Amino acid sequence: MNLTLKVWRQAGPSDRGRLVTYEAKHVSPDMSFLEMLDVVNEDLIARGEDPIAFDSDCREGICGACSCMIDGVPHGPDRGTTTCQLHMRHFKDGDTITIEPWRARAFPVLKDLVVDRSAFDRIIQAGGFISVNTGGAPDANLIPVPKPDADKAFDAAACIGCGACVAACKNASAMLFVSAKVAHLGYLPQGQSERDARVRNLVMAMDAQGFGACTNTYDCEAACPKEIPADFISRMNRDYRSALLKGDA
Amino acid sequence: MRWLWQGLTTSVGTKFLMALTGMFLFLFTVAHMVGNLQVFAGPDQLNAYAAGLKKLGPLLWVMRLGLLATFVAHILCAFSLVKRNEEARPVQYAVKRPIAATYASRTMIMSGLIVLAFVVYHLAHFTLGWTHGDHFALRDAQGRHDVYRMVVLGFQSPFVALSYVVAMVFLGLHLSHGAASLFQSMGWNRKKYSCFFAGAARGLAMLVVLGNLAMPLSILFRLVGQEVTP
Numbered sequence: 001m002n003l004t005l006k007v008w009r010q011a012g013p014s015d016r017g018r019l020v021t022y023e024a025k026h027v028s029p030d031m032s033f034l035e036m037l038d039v040v041n042e043d044l045i046a047r048g049e050d051p052i053a054f055d056s057d058c059r060e061g062i063c064g065a066c067s068c069m070i071d072g073v074p075h076g077p078d079r080g081t082t083t084c085q086l087h088m089r090h091f092k093d094g095d096t097i098t099i100e101p102w103r104a105r106a107f108p109v110l111k112d113l114v115v116d117r118s119a120f121d122r123i124i125q126a127g128g129f130i131s132v133n134t135g136g137a138p139d140a141n142l143i144p145v146p147k148p149d150a151d152k153a154f155d156a157a158a159c160i161g162c163g164a165c166v167a168a169c170k171n172a173s174a175m176l177f178v179s180a181k182v183a184h185l186g187y188l189p190q191g192q193s194e195r196d197a198r199v200r201n202l203v204m205a206m207d208a209q210g211f212g213a214c215t216n217t218y219d220c221e222a223a224c225p226k227e228i229p230a231d232f233i234s235r236m237n238r239d240y241r242s243a244l245l246k247g248d249a
Numbered sequence: 250m251r252w253l254w255q256g257l258t259t260s261v262g263t264k265f266l267m268a269l270t271g272m273f274l275f276l277f278t279v280a281h282m283v284g285n286l287q288v289f290a291g292p293d294q295l296n297a298y299a300a301g302l303k304k305l306g307p308l309l310w311v312m313r314l315g316l317l318a319t320f321v322a323h324i325l326c327a328f329s330l331v332k333r334n335e336e337a338r339p340v341q342y343a344v345k346r347p348i349a350a351t352y353a354s355r356t357m358i359m360s361g362l363i364v365l366a367f368v369v370y371h372l373a374h375f376t377l378g379w380t381h382g383d384h385f386a387l388r389d390a391q392g393r394h395d396v397y398r399m400v401v402l403g404f405q406s407p408f409v410a411l412s413y414v415v416a417m418v419f420l421g422l423h424l425s426h427g428a429a430s431l432f433q434s435m436g437w438n439r440k441k442y443s444c445f446f447a448g449a450a451r452g453l454a455m456l457v458v459l460g461n462l463a464m465p466l467s468i469l470f471r472l473v474g475q476e477v478t479p
Contacts, residue, residue, distance in 0.1 A: 008343075069342060069344075071346065072342060073348060098343060100342055100344070103338055103340050103342055104337060104338055105336060105338065106337070168348060170334070170347075170355060171333075171334035171337055171338070172334070172337035172338040173260070173337065175260075200256075203259050203260065203261050206260065207259050207333075210336065210337055211260075211337055212260070212337030213261075213263065213264060214260070214261075214433075215334075215354060215355075215357065215430070216354065216430040216433045216434065217347070217350035217355060218350065219347055219350045221349070222348035222349035230433070231438070231439065231440045234433045234436050234437070234438040234439065235436065237264070237434060237436035238436030238437075239436070240436070241265065241435070241436050244252075244253075244257075244262070
């Protein structure tokens with residue numbers, strides 16, 4: 001297949017950046033999207049040009065590093081997949097593909113398609129954990145967890161923190177990410193003692209990082225490569241409401 | 250009270266206010282429509298209903314001021330959220346394709362502003378009598394404010410009727426998203442009844458729009474009030 005790529009090129013955080021058109025020739029339908037970019041980059045290097053910078057790590061859809069806006073959809077047109085697992089067979093010969101970085105104030109562009117997602121780390125630092133004084137390892141299954149709760153917690157824990165929810169949201173809101181973190185610990189007995197403080201701290205940290213609010217359009221759950229449901233956002237709102245009304249002032 | 254202010258000014262807290270004020274305003278549109286549908290029951294019924302509302306005296310003013318406060322709060326929250334959301338994405342995408350977002354959900358501020366402009370006109374028309382002072386001054390045989398003739402004469406004008414029809418389309422768009430969305434914002438939504446909430450909310454929103462459209466259209470096409478002439 002031969003493709004035309006319009007790729008966002010930006011030399012650094014302070015550069016204005018622009019879309020540059022490249023021809024991708026002899027692309028195999030079996031290549032992943034990132035492998036296609038690798039081939040384009042080899043051509044660029046051979047011509048003495050700066051290769052397109054993009055994030056990638058595991059290339060098997062579990063690390064959350066890859067982050068491309070492909071034709072206006074995070075991780076491209078295939079549902080429930082990351083960019084590294086998107087294969088070129090989902091495109092047609094002669095297609096023009098626009099590739100952009102995530103756009104959010106909280107995710108500044110570092111170079112080309114690479115954005116700084118450490119805003120997510122700062123949210124986690126505000127409450128995405130449980131505090132346990134470590135001692136001897138407890139026996140396995142010492143704390144009974146109902147199976148449906150364990151399943152729900154695991155659904156939420158499937159979040160890989162890629163930021164597709166923020167990228168897809170018209171408000172660059174991080175609600176789906178934060179709600180997954182709230183739910184993943186909130187469904188488990190170990191998460192109960194800090195449950196109220198956690199949701200308050202996570203929401204405040206999310207706001208402080210400059211993410212937007214939720215309009216309930218549900219583009220986030222549609223874009224999520226791990227298919228985390230927006231139901232968790234309602235659950236977070238419920239937890240926040242209860243935390244707000246409970247306790248001492 | 251600091252805890253309450255802090256809690257309600259976060260992104261999630263502001264949406265609580267948005268949802269609660271929106272729910273109140275939505276219920277008002279339902280009640281407003283049911284009251285006004287009495288135009289189909291004839292002049293005496295509608296004028297008696299209007300006179301009954303006026304007789305509430307101080308209670309009417311409590312209701313009016315409460316409604317105004319709710320309306321203003323809803324708008325202030327909307328502006329605060331829009332500002333937050335616009336600041337969250339300073340650089341736009343060259344290409345952005347909505348995946349699941351409905352047209353109504355993406356255009357709430359536009360439909361909201363159109364409804365706001367309509368409400369101002371609607372109050373000037375029927376509540377304050379600024380746009381059609383001669384219709385507003387009419388009295389019926391018992392000396393009551395002749396709401397029936399005021400409404401009929403107003404909607405006999407194609408421009409007036411059409412502006413109401415257009416406004417109702419945008420109100421319907423606004424309510425079809427807002428009425429379902431408020432359950433999610435308040436955290437009342439759960440997967441097992443999300444389709445019920447969304448269906449019921451959209452159904453009720455559709456009912457409000459159809460009920461409100463029935464009045465200007467039936468008068469414009471002389472199905473109702475054909476006996477009234479200026």
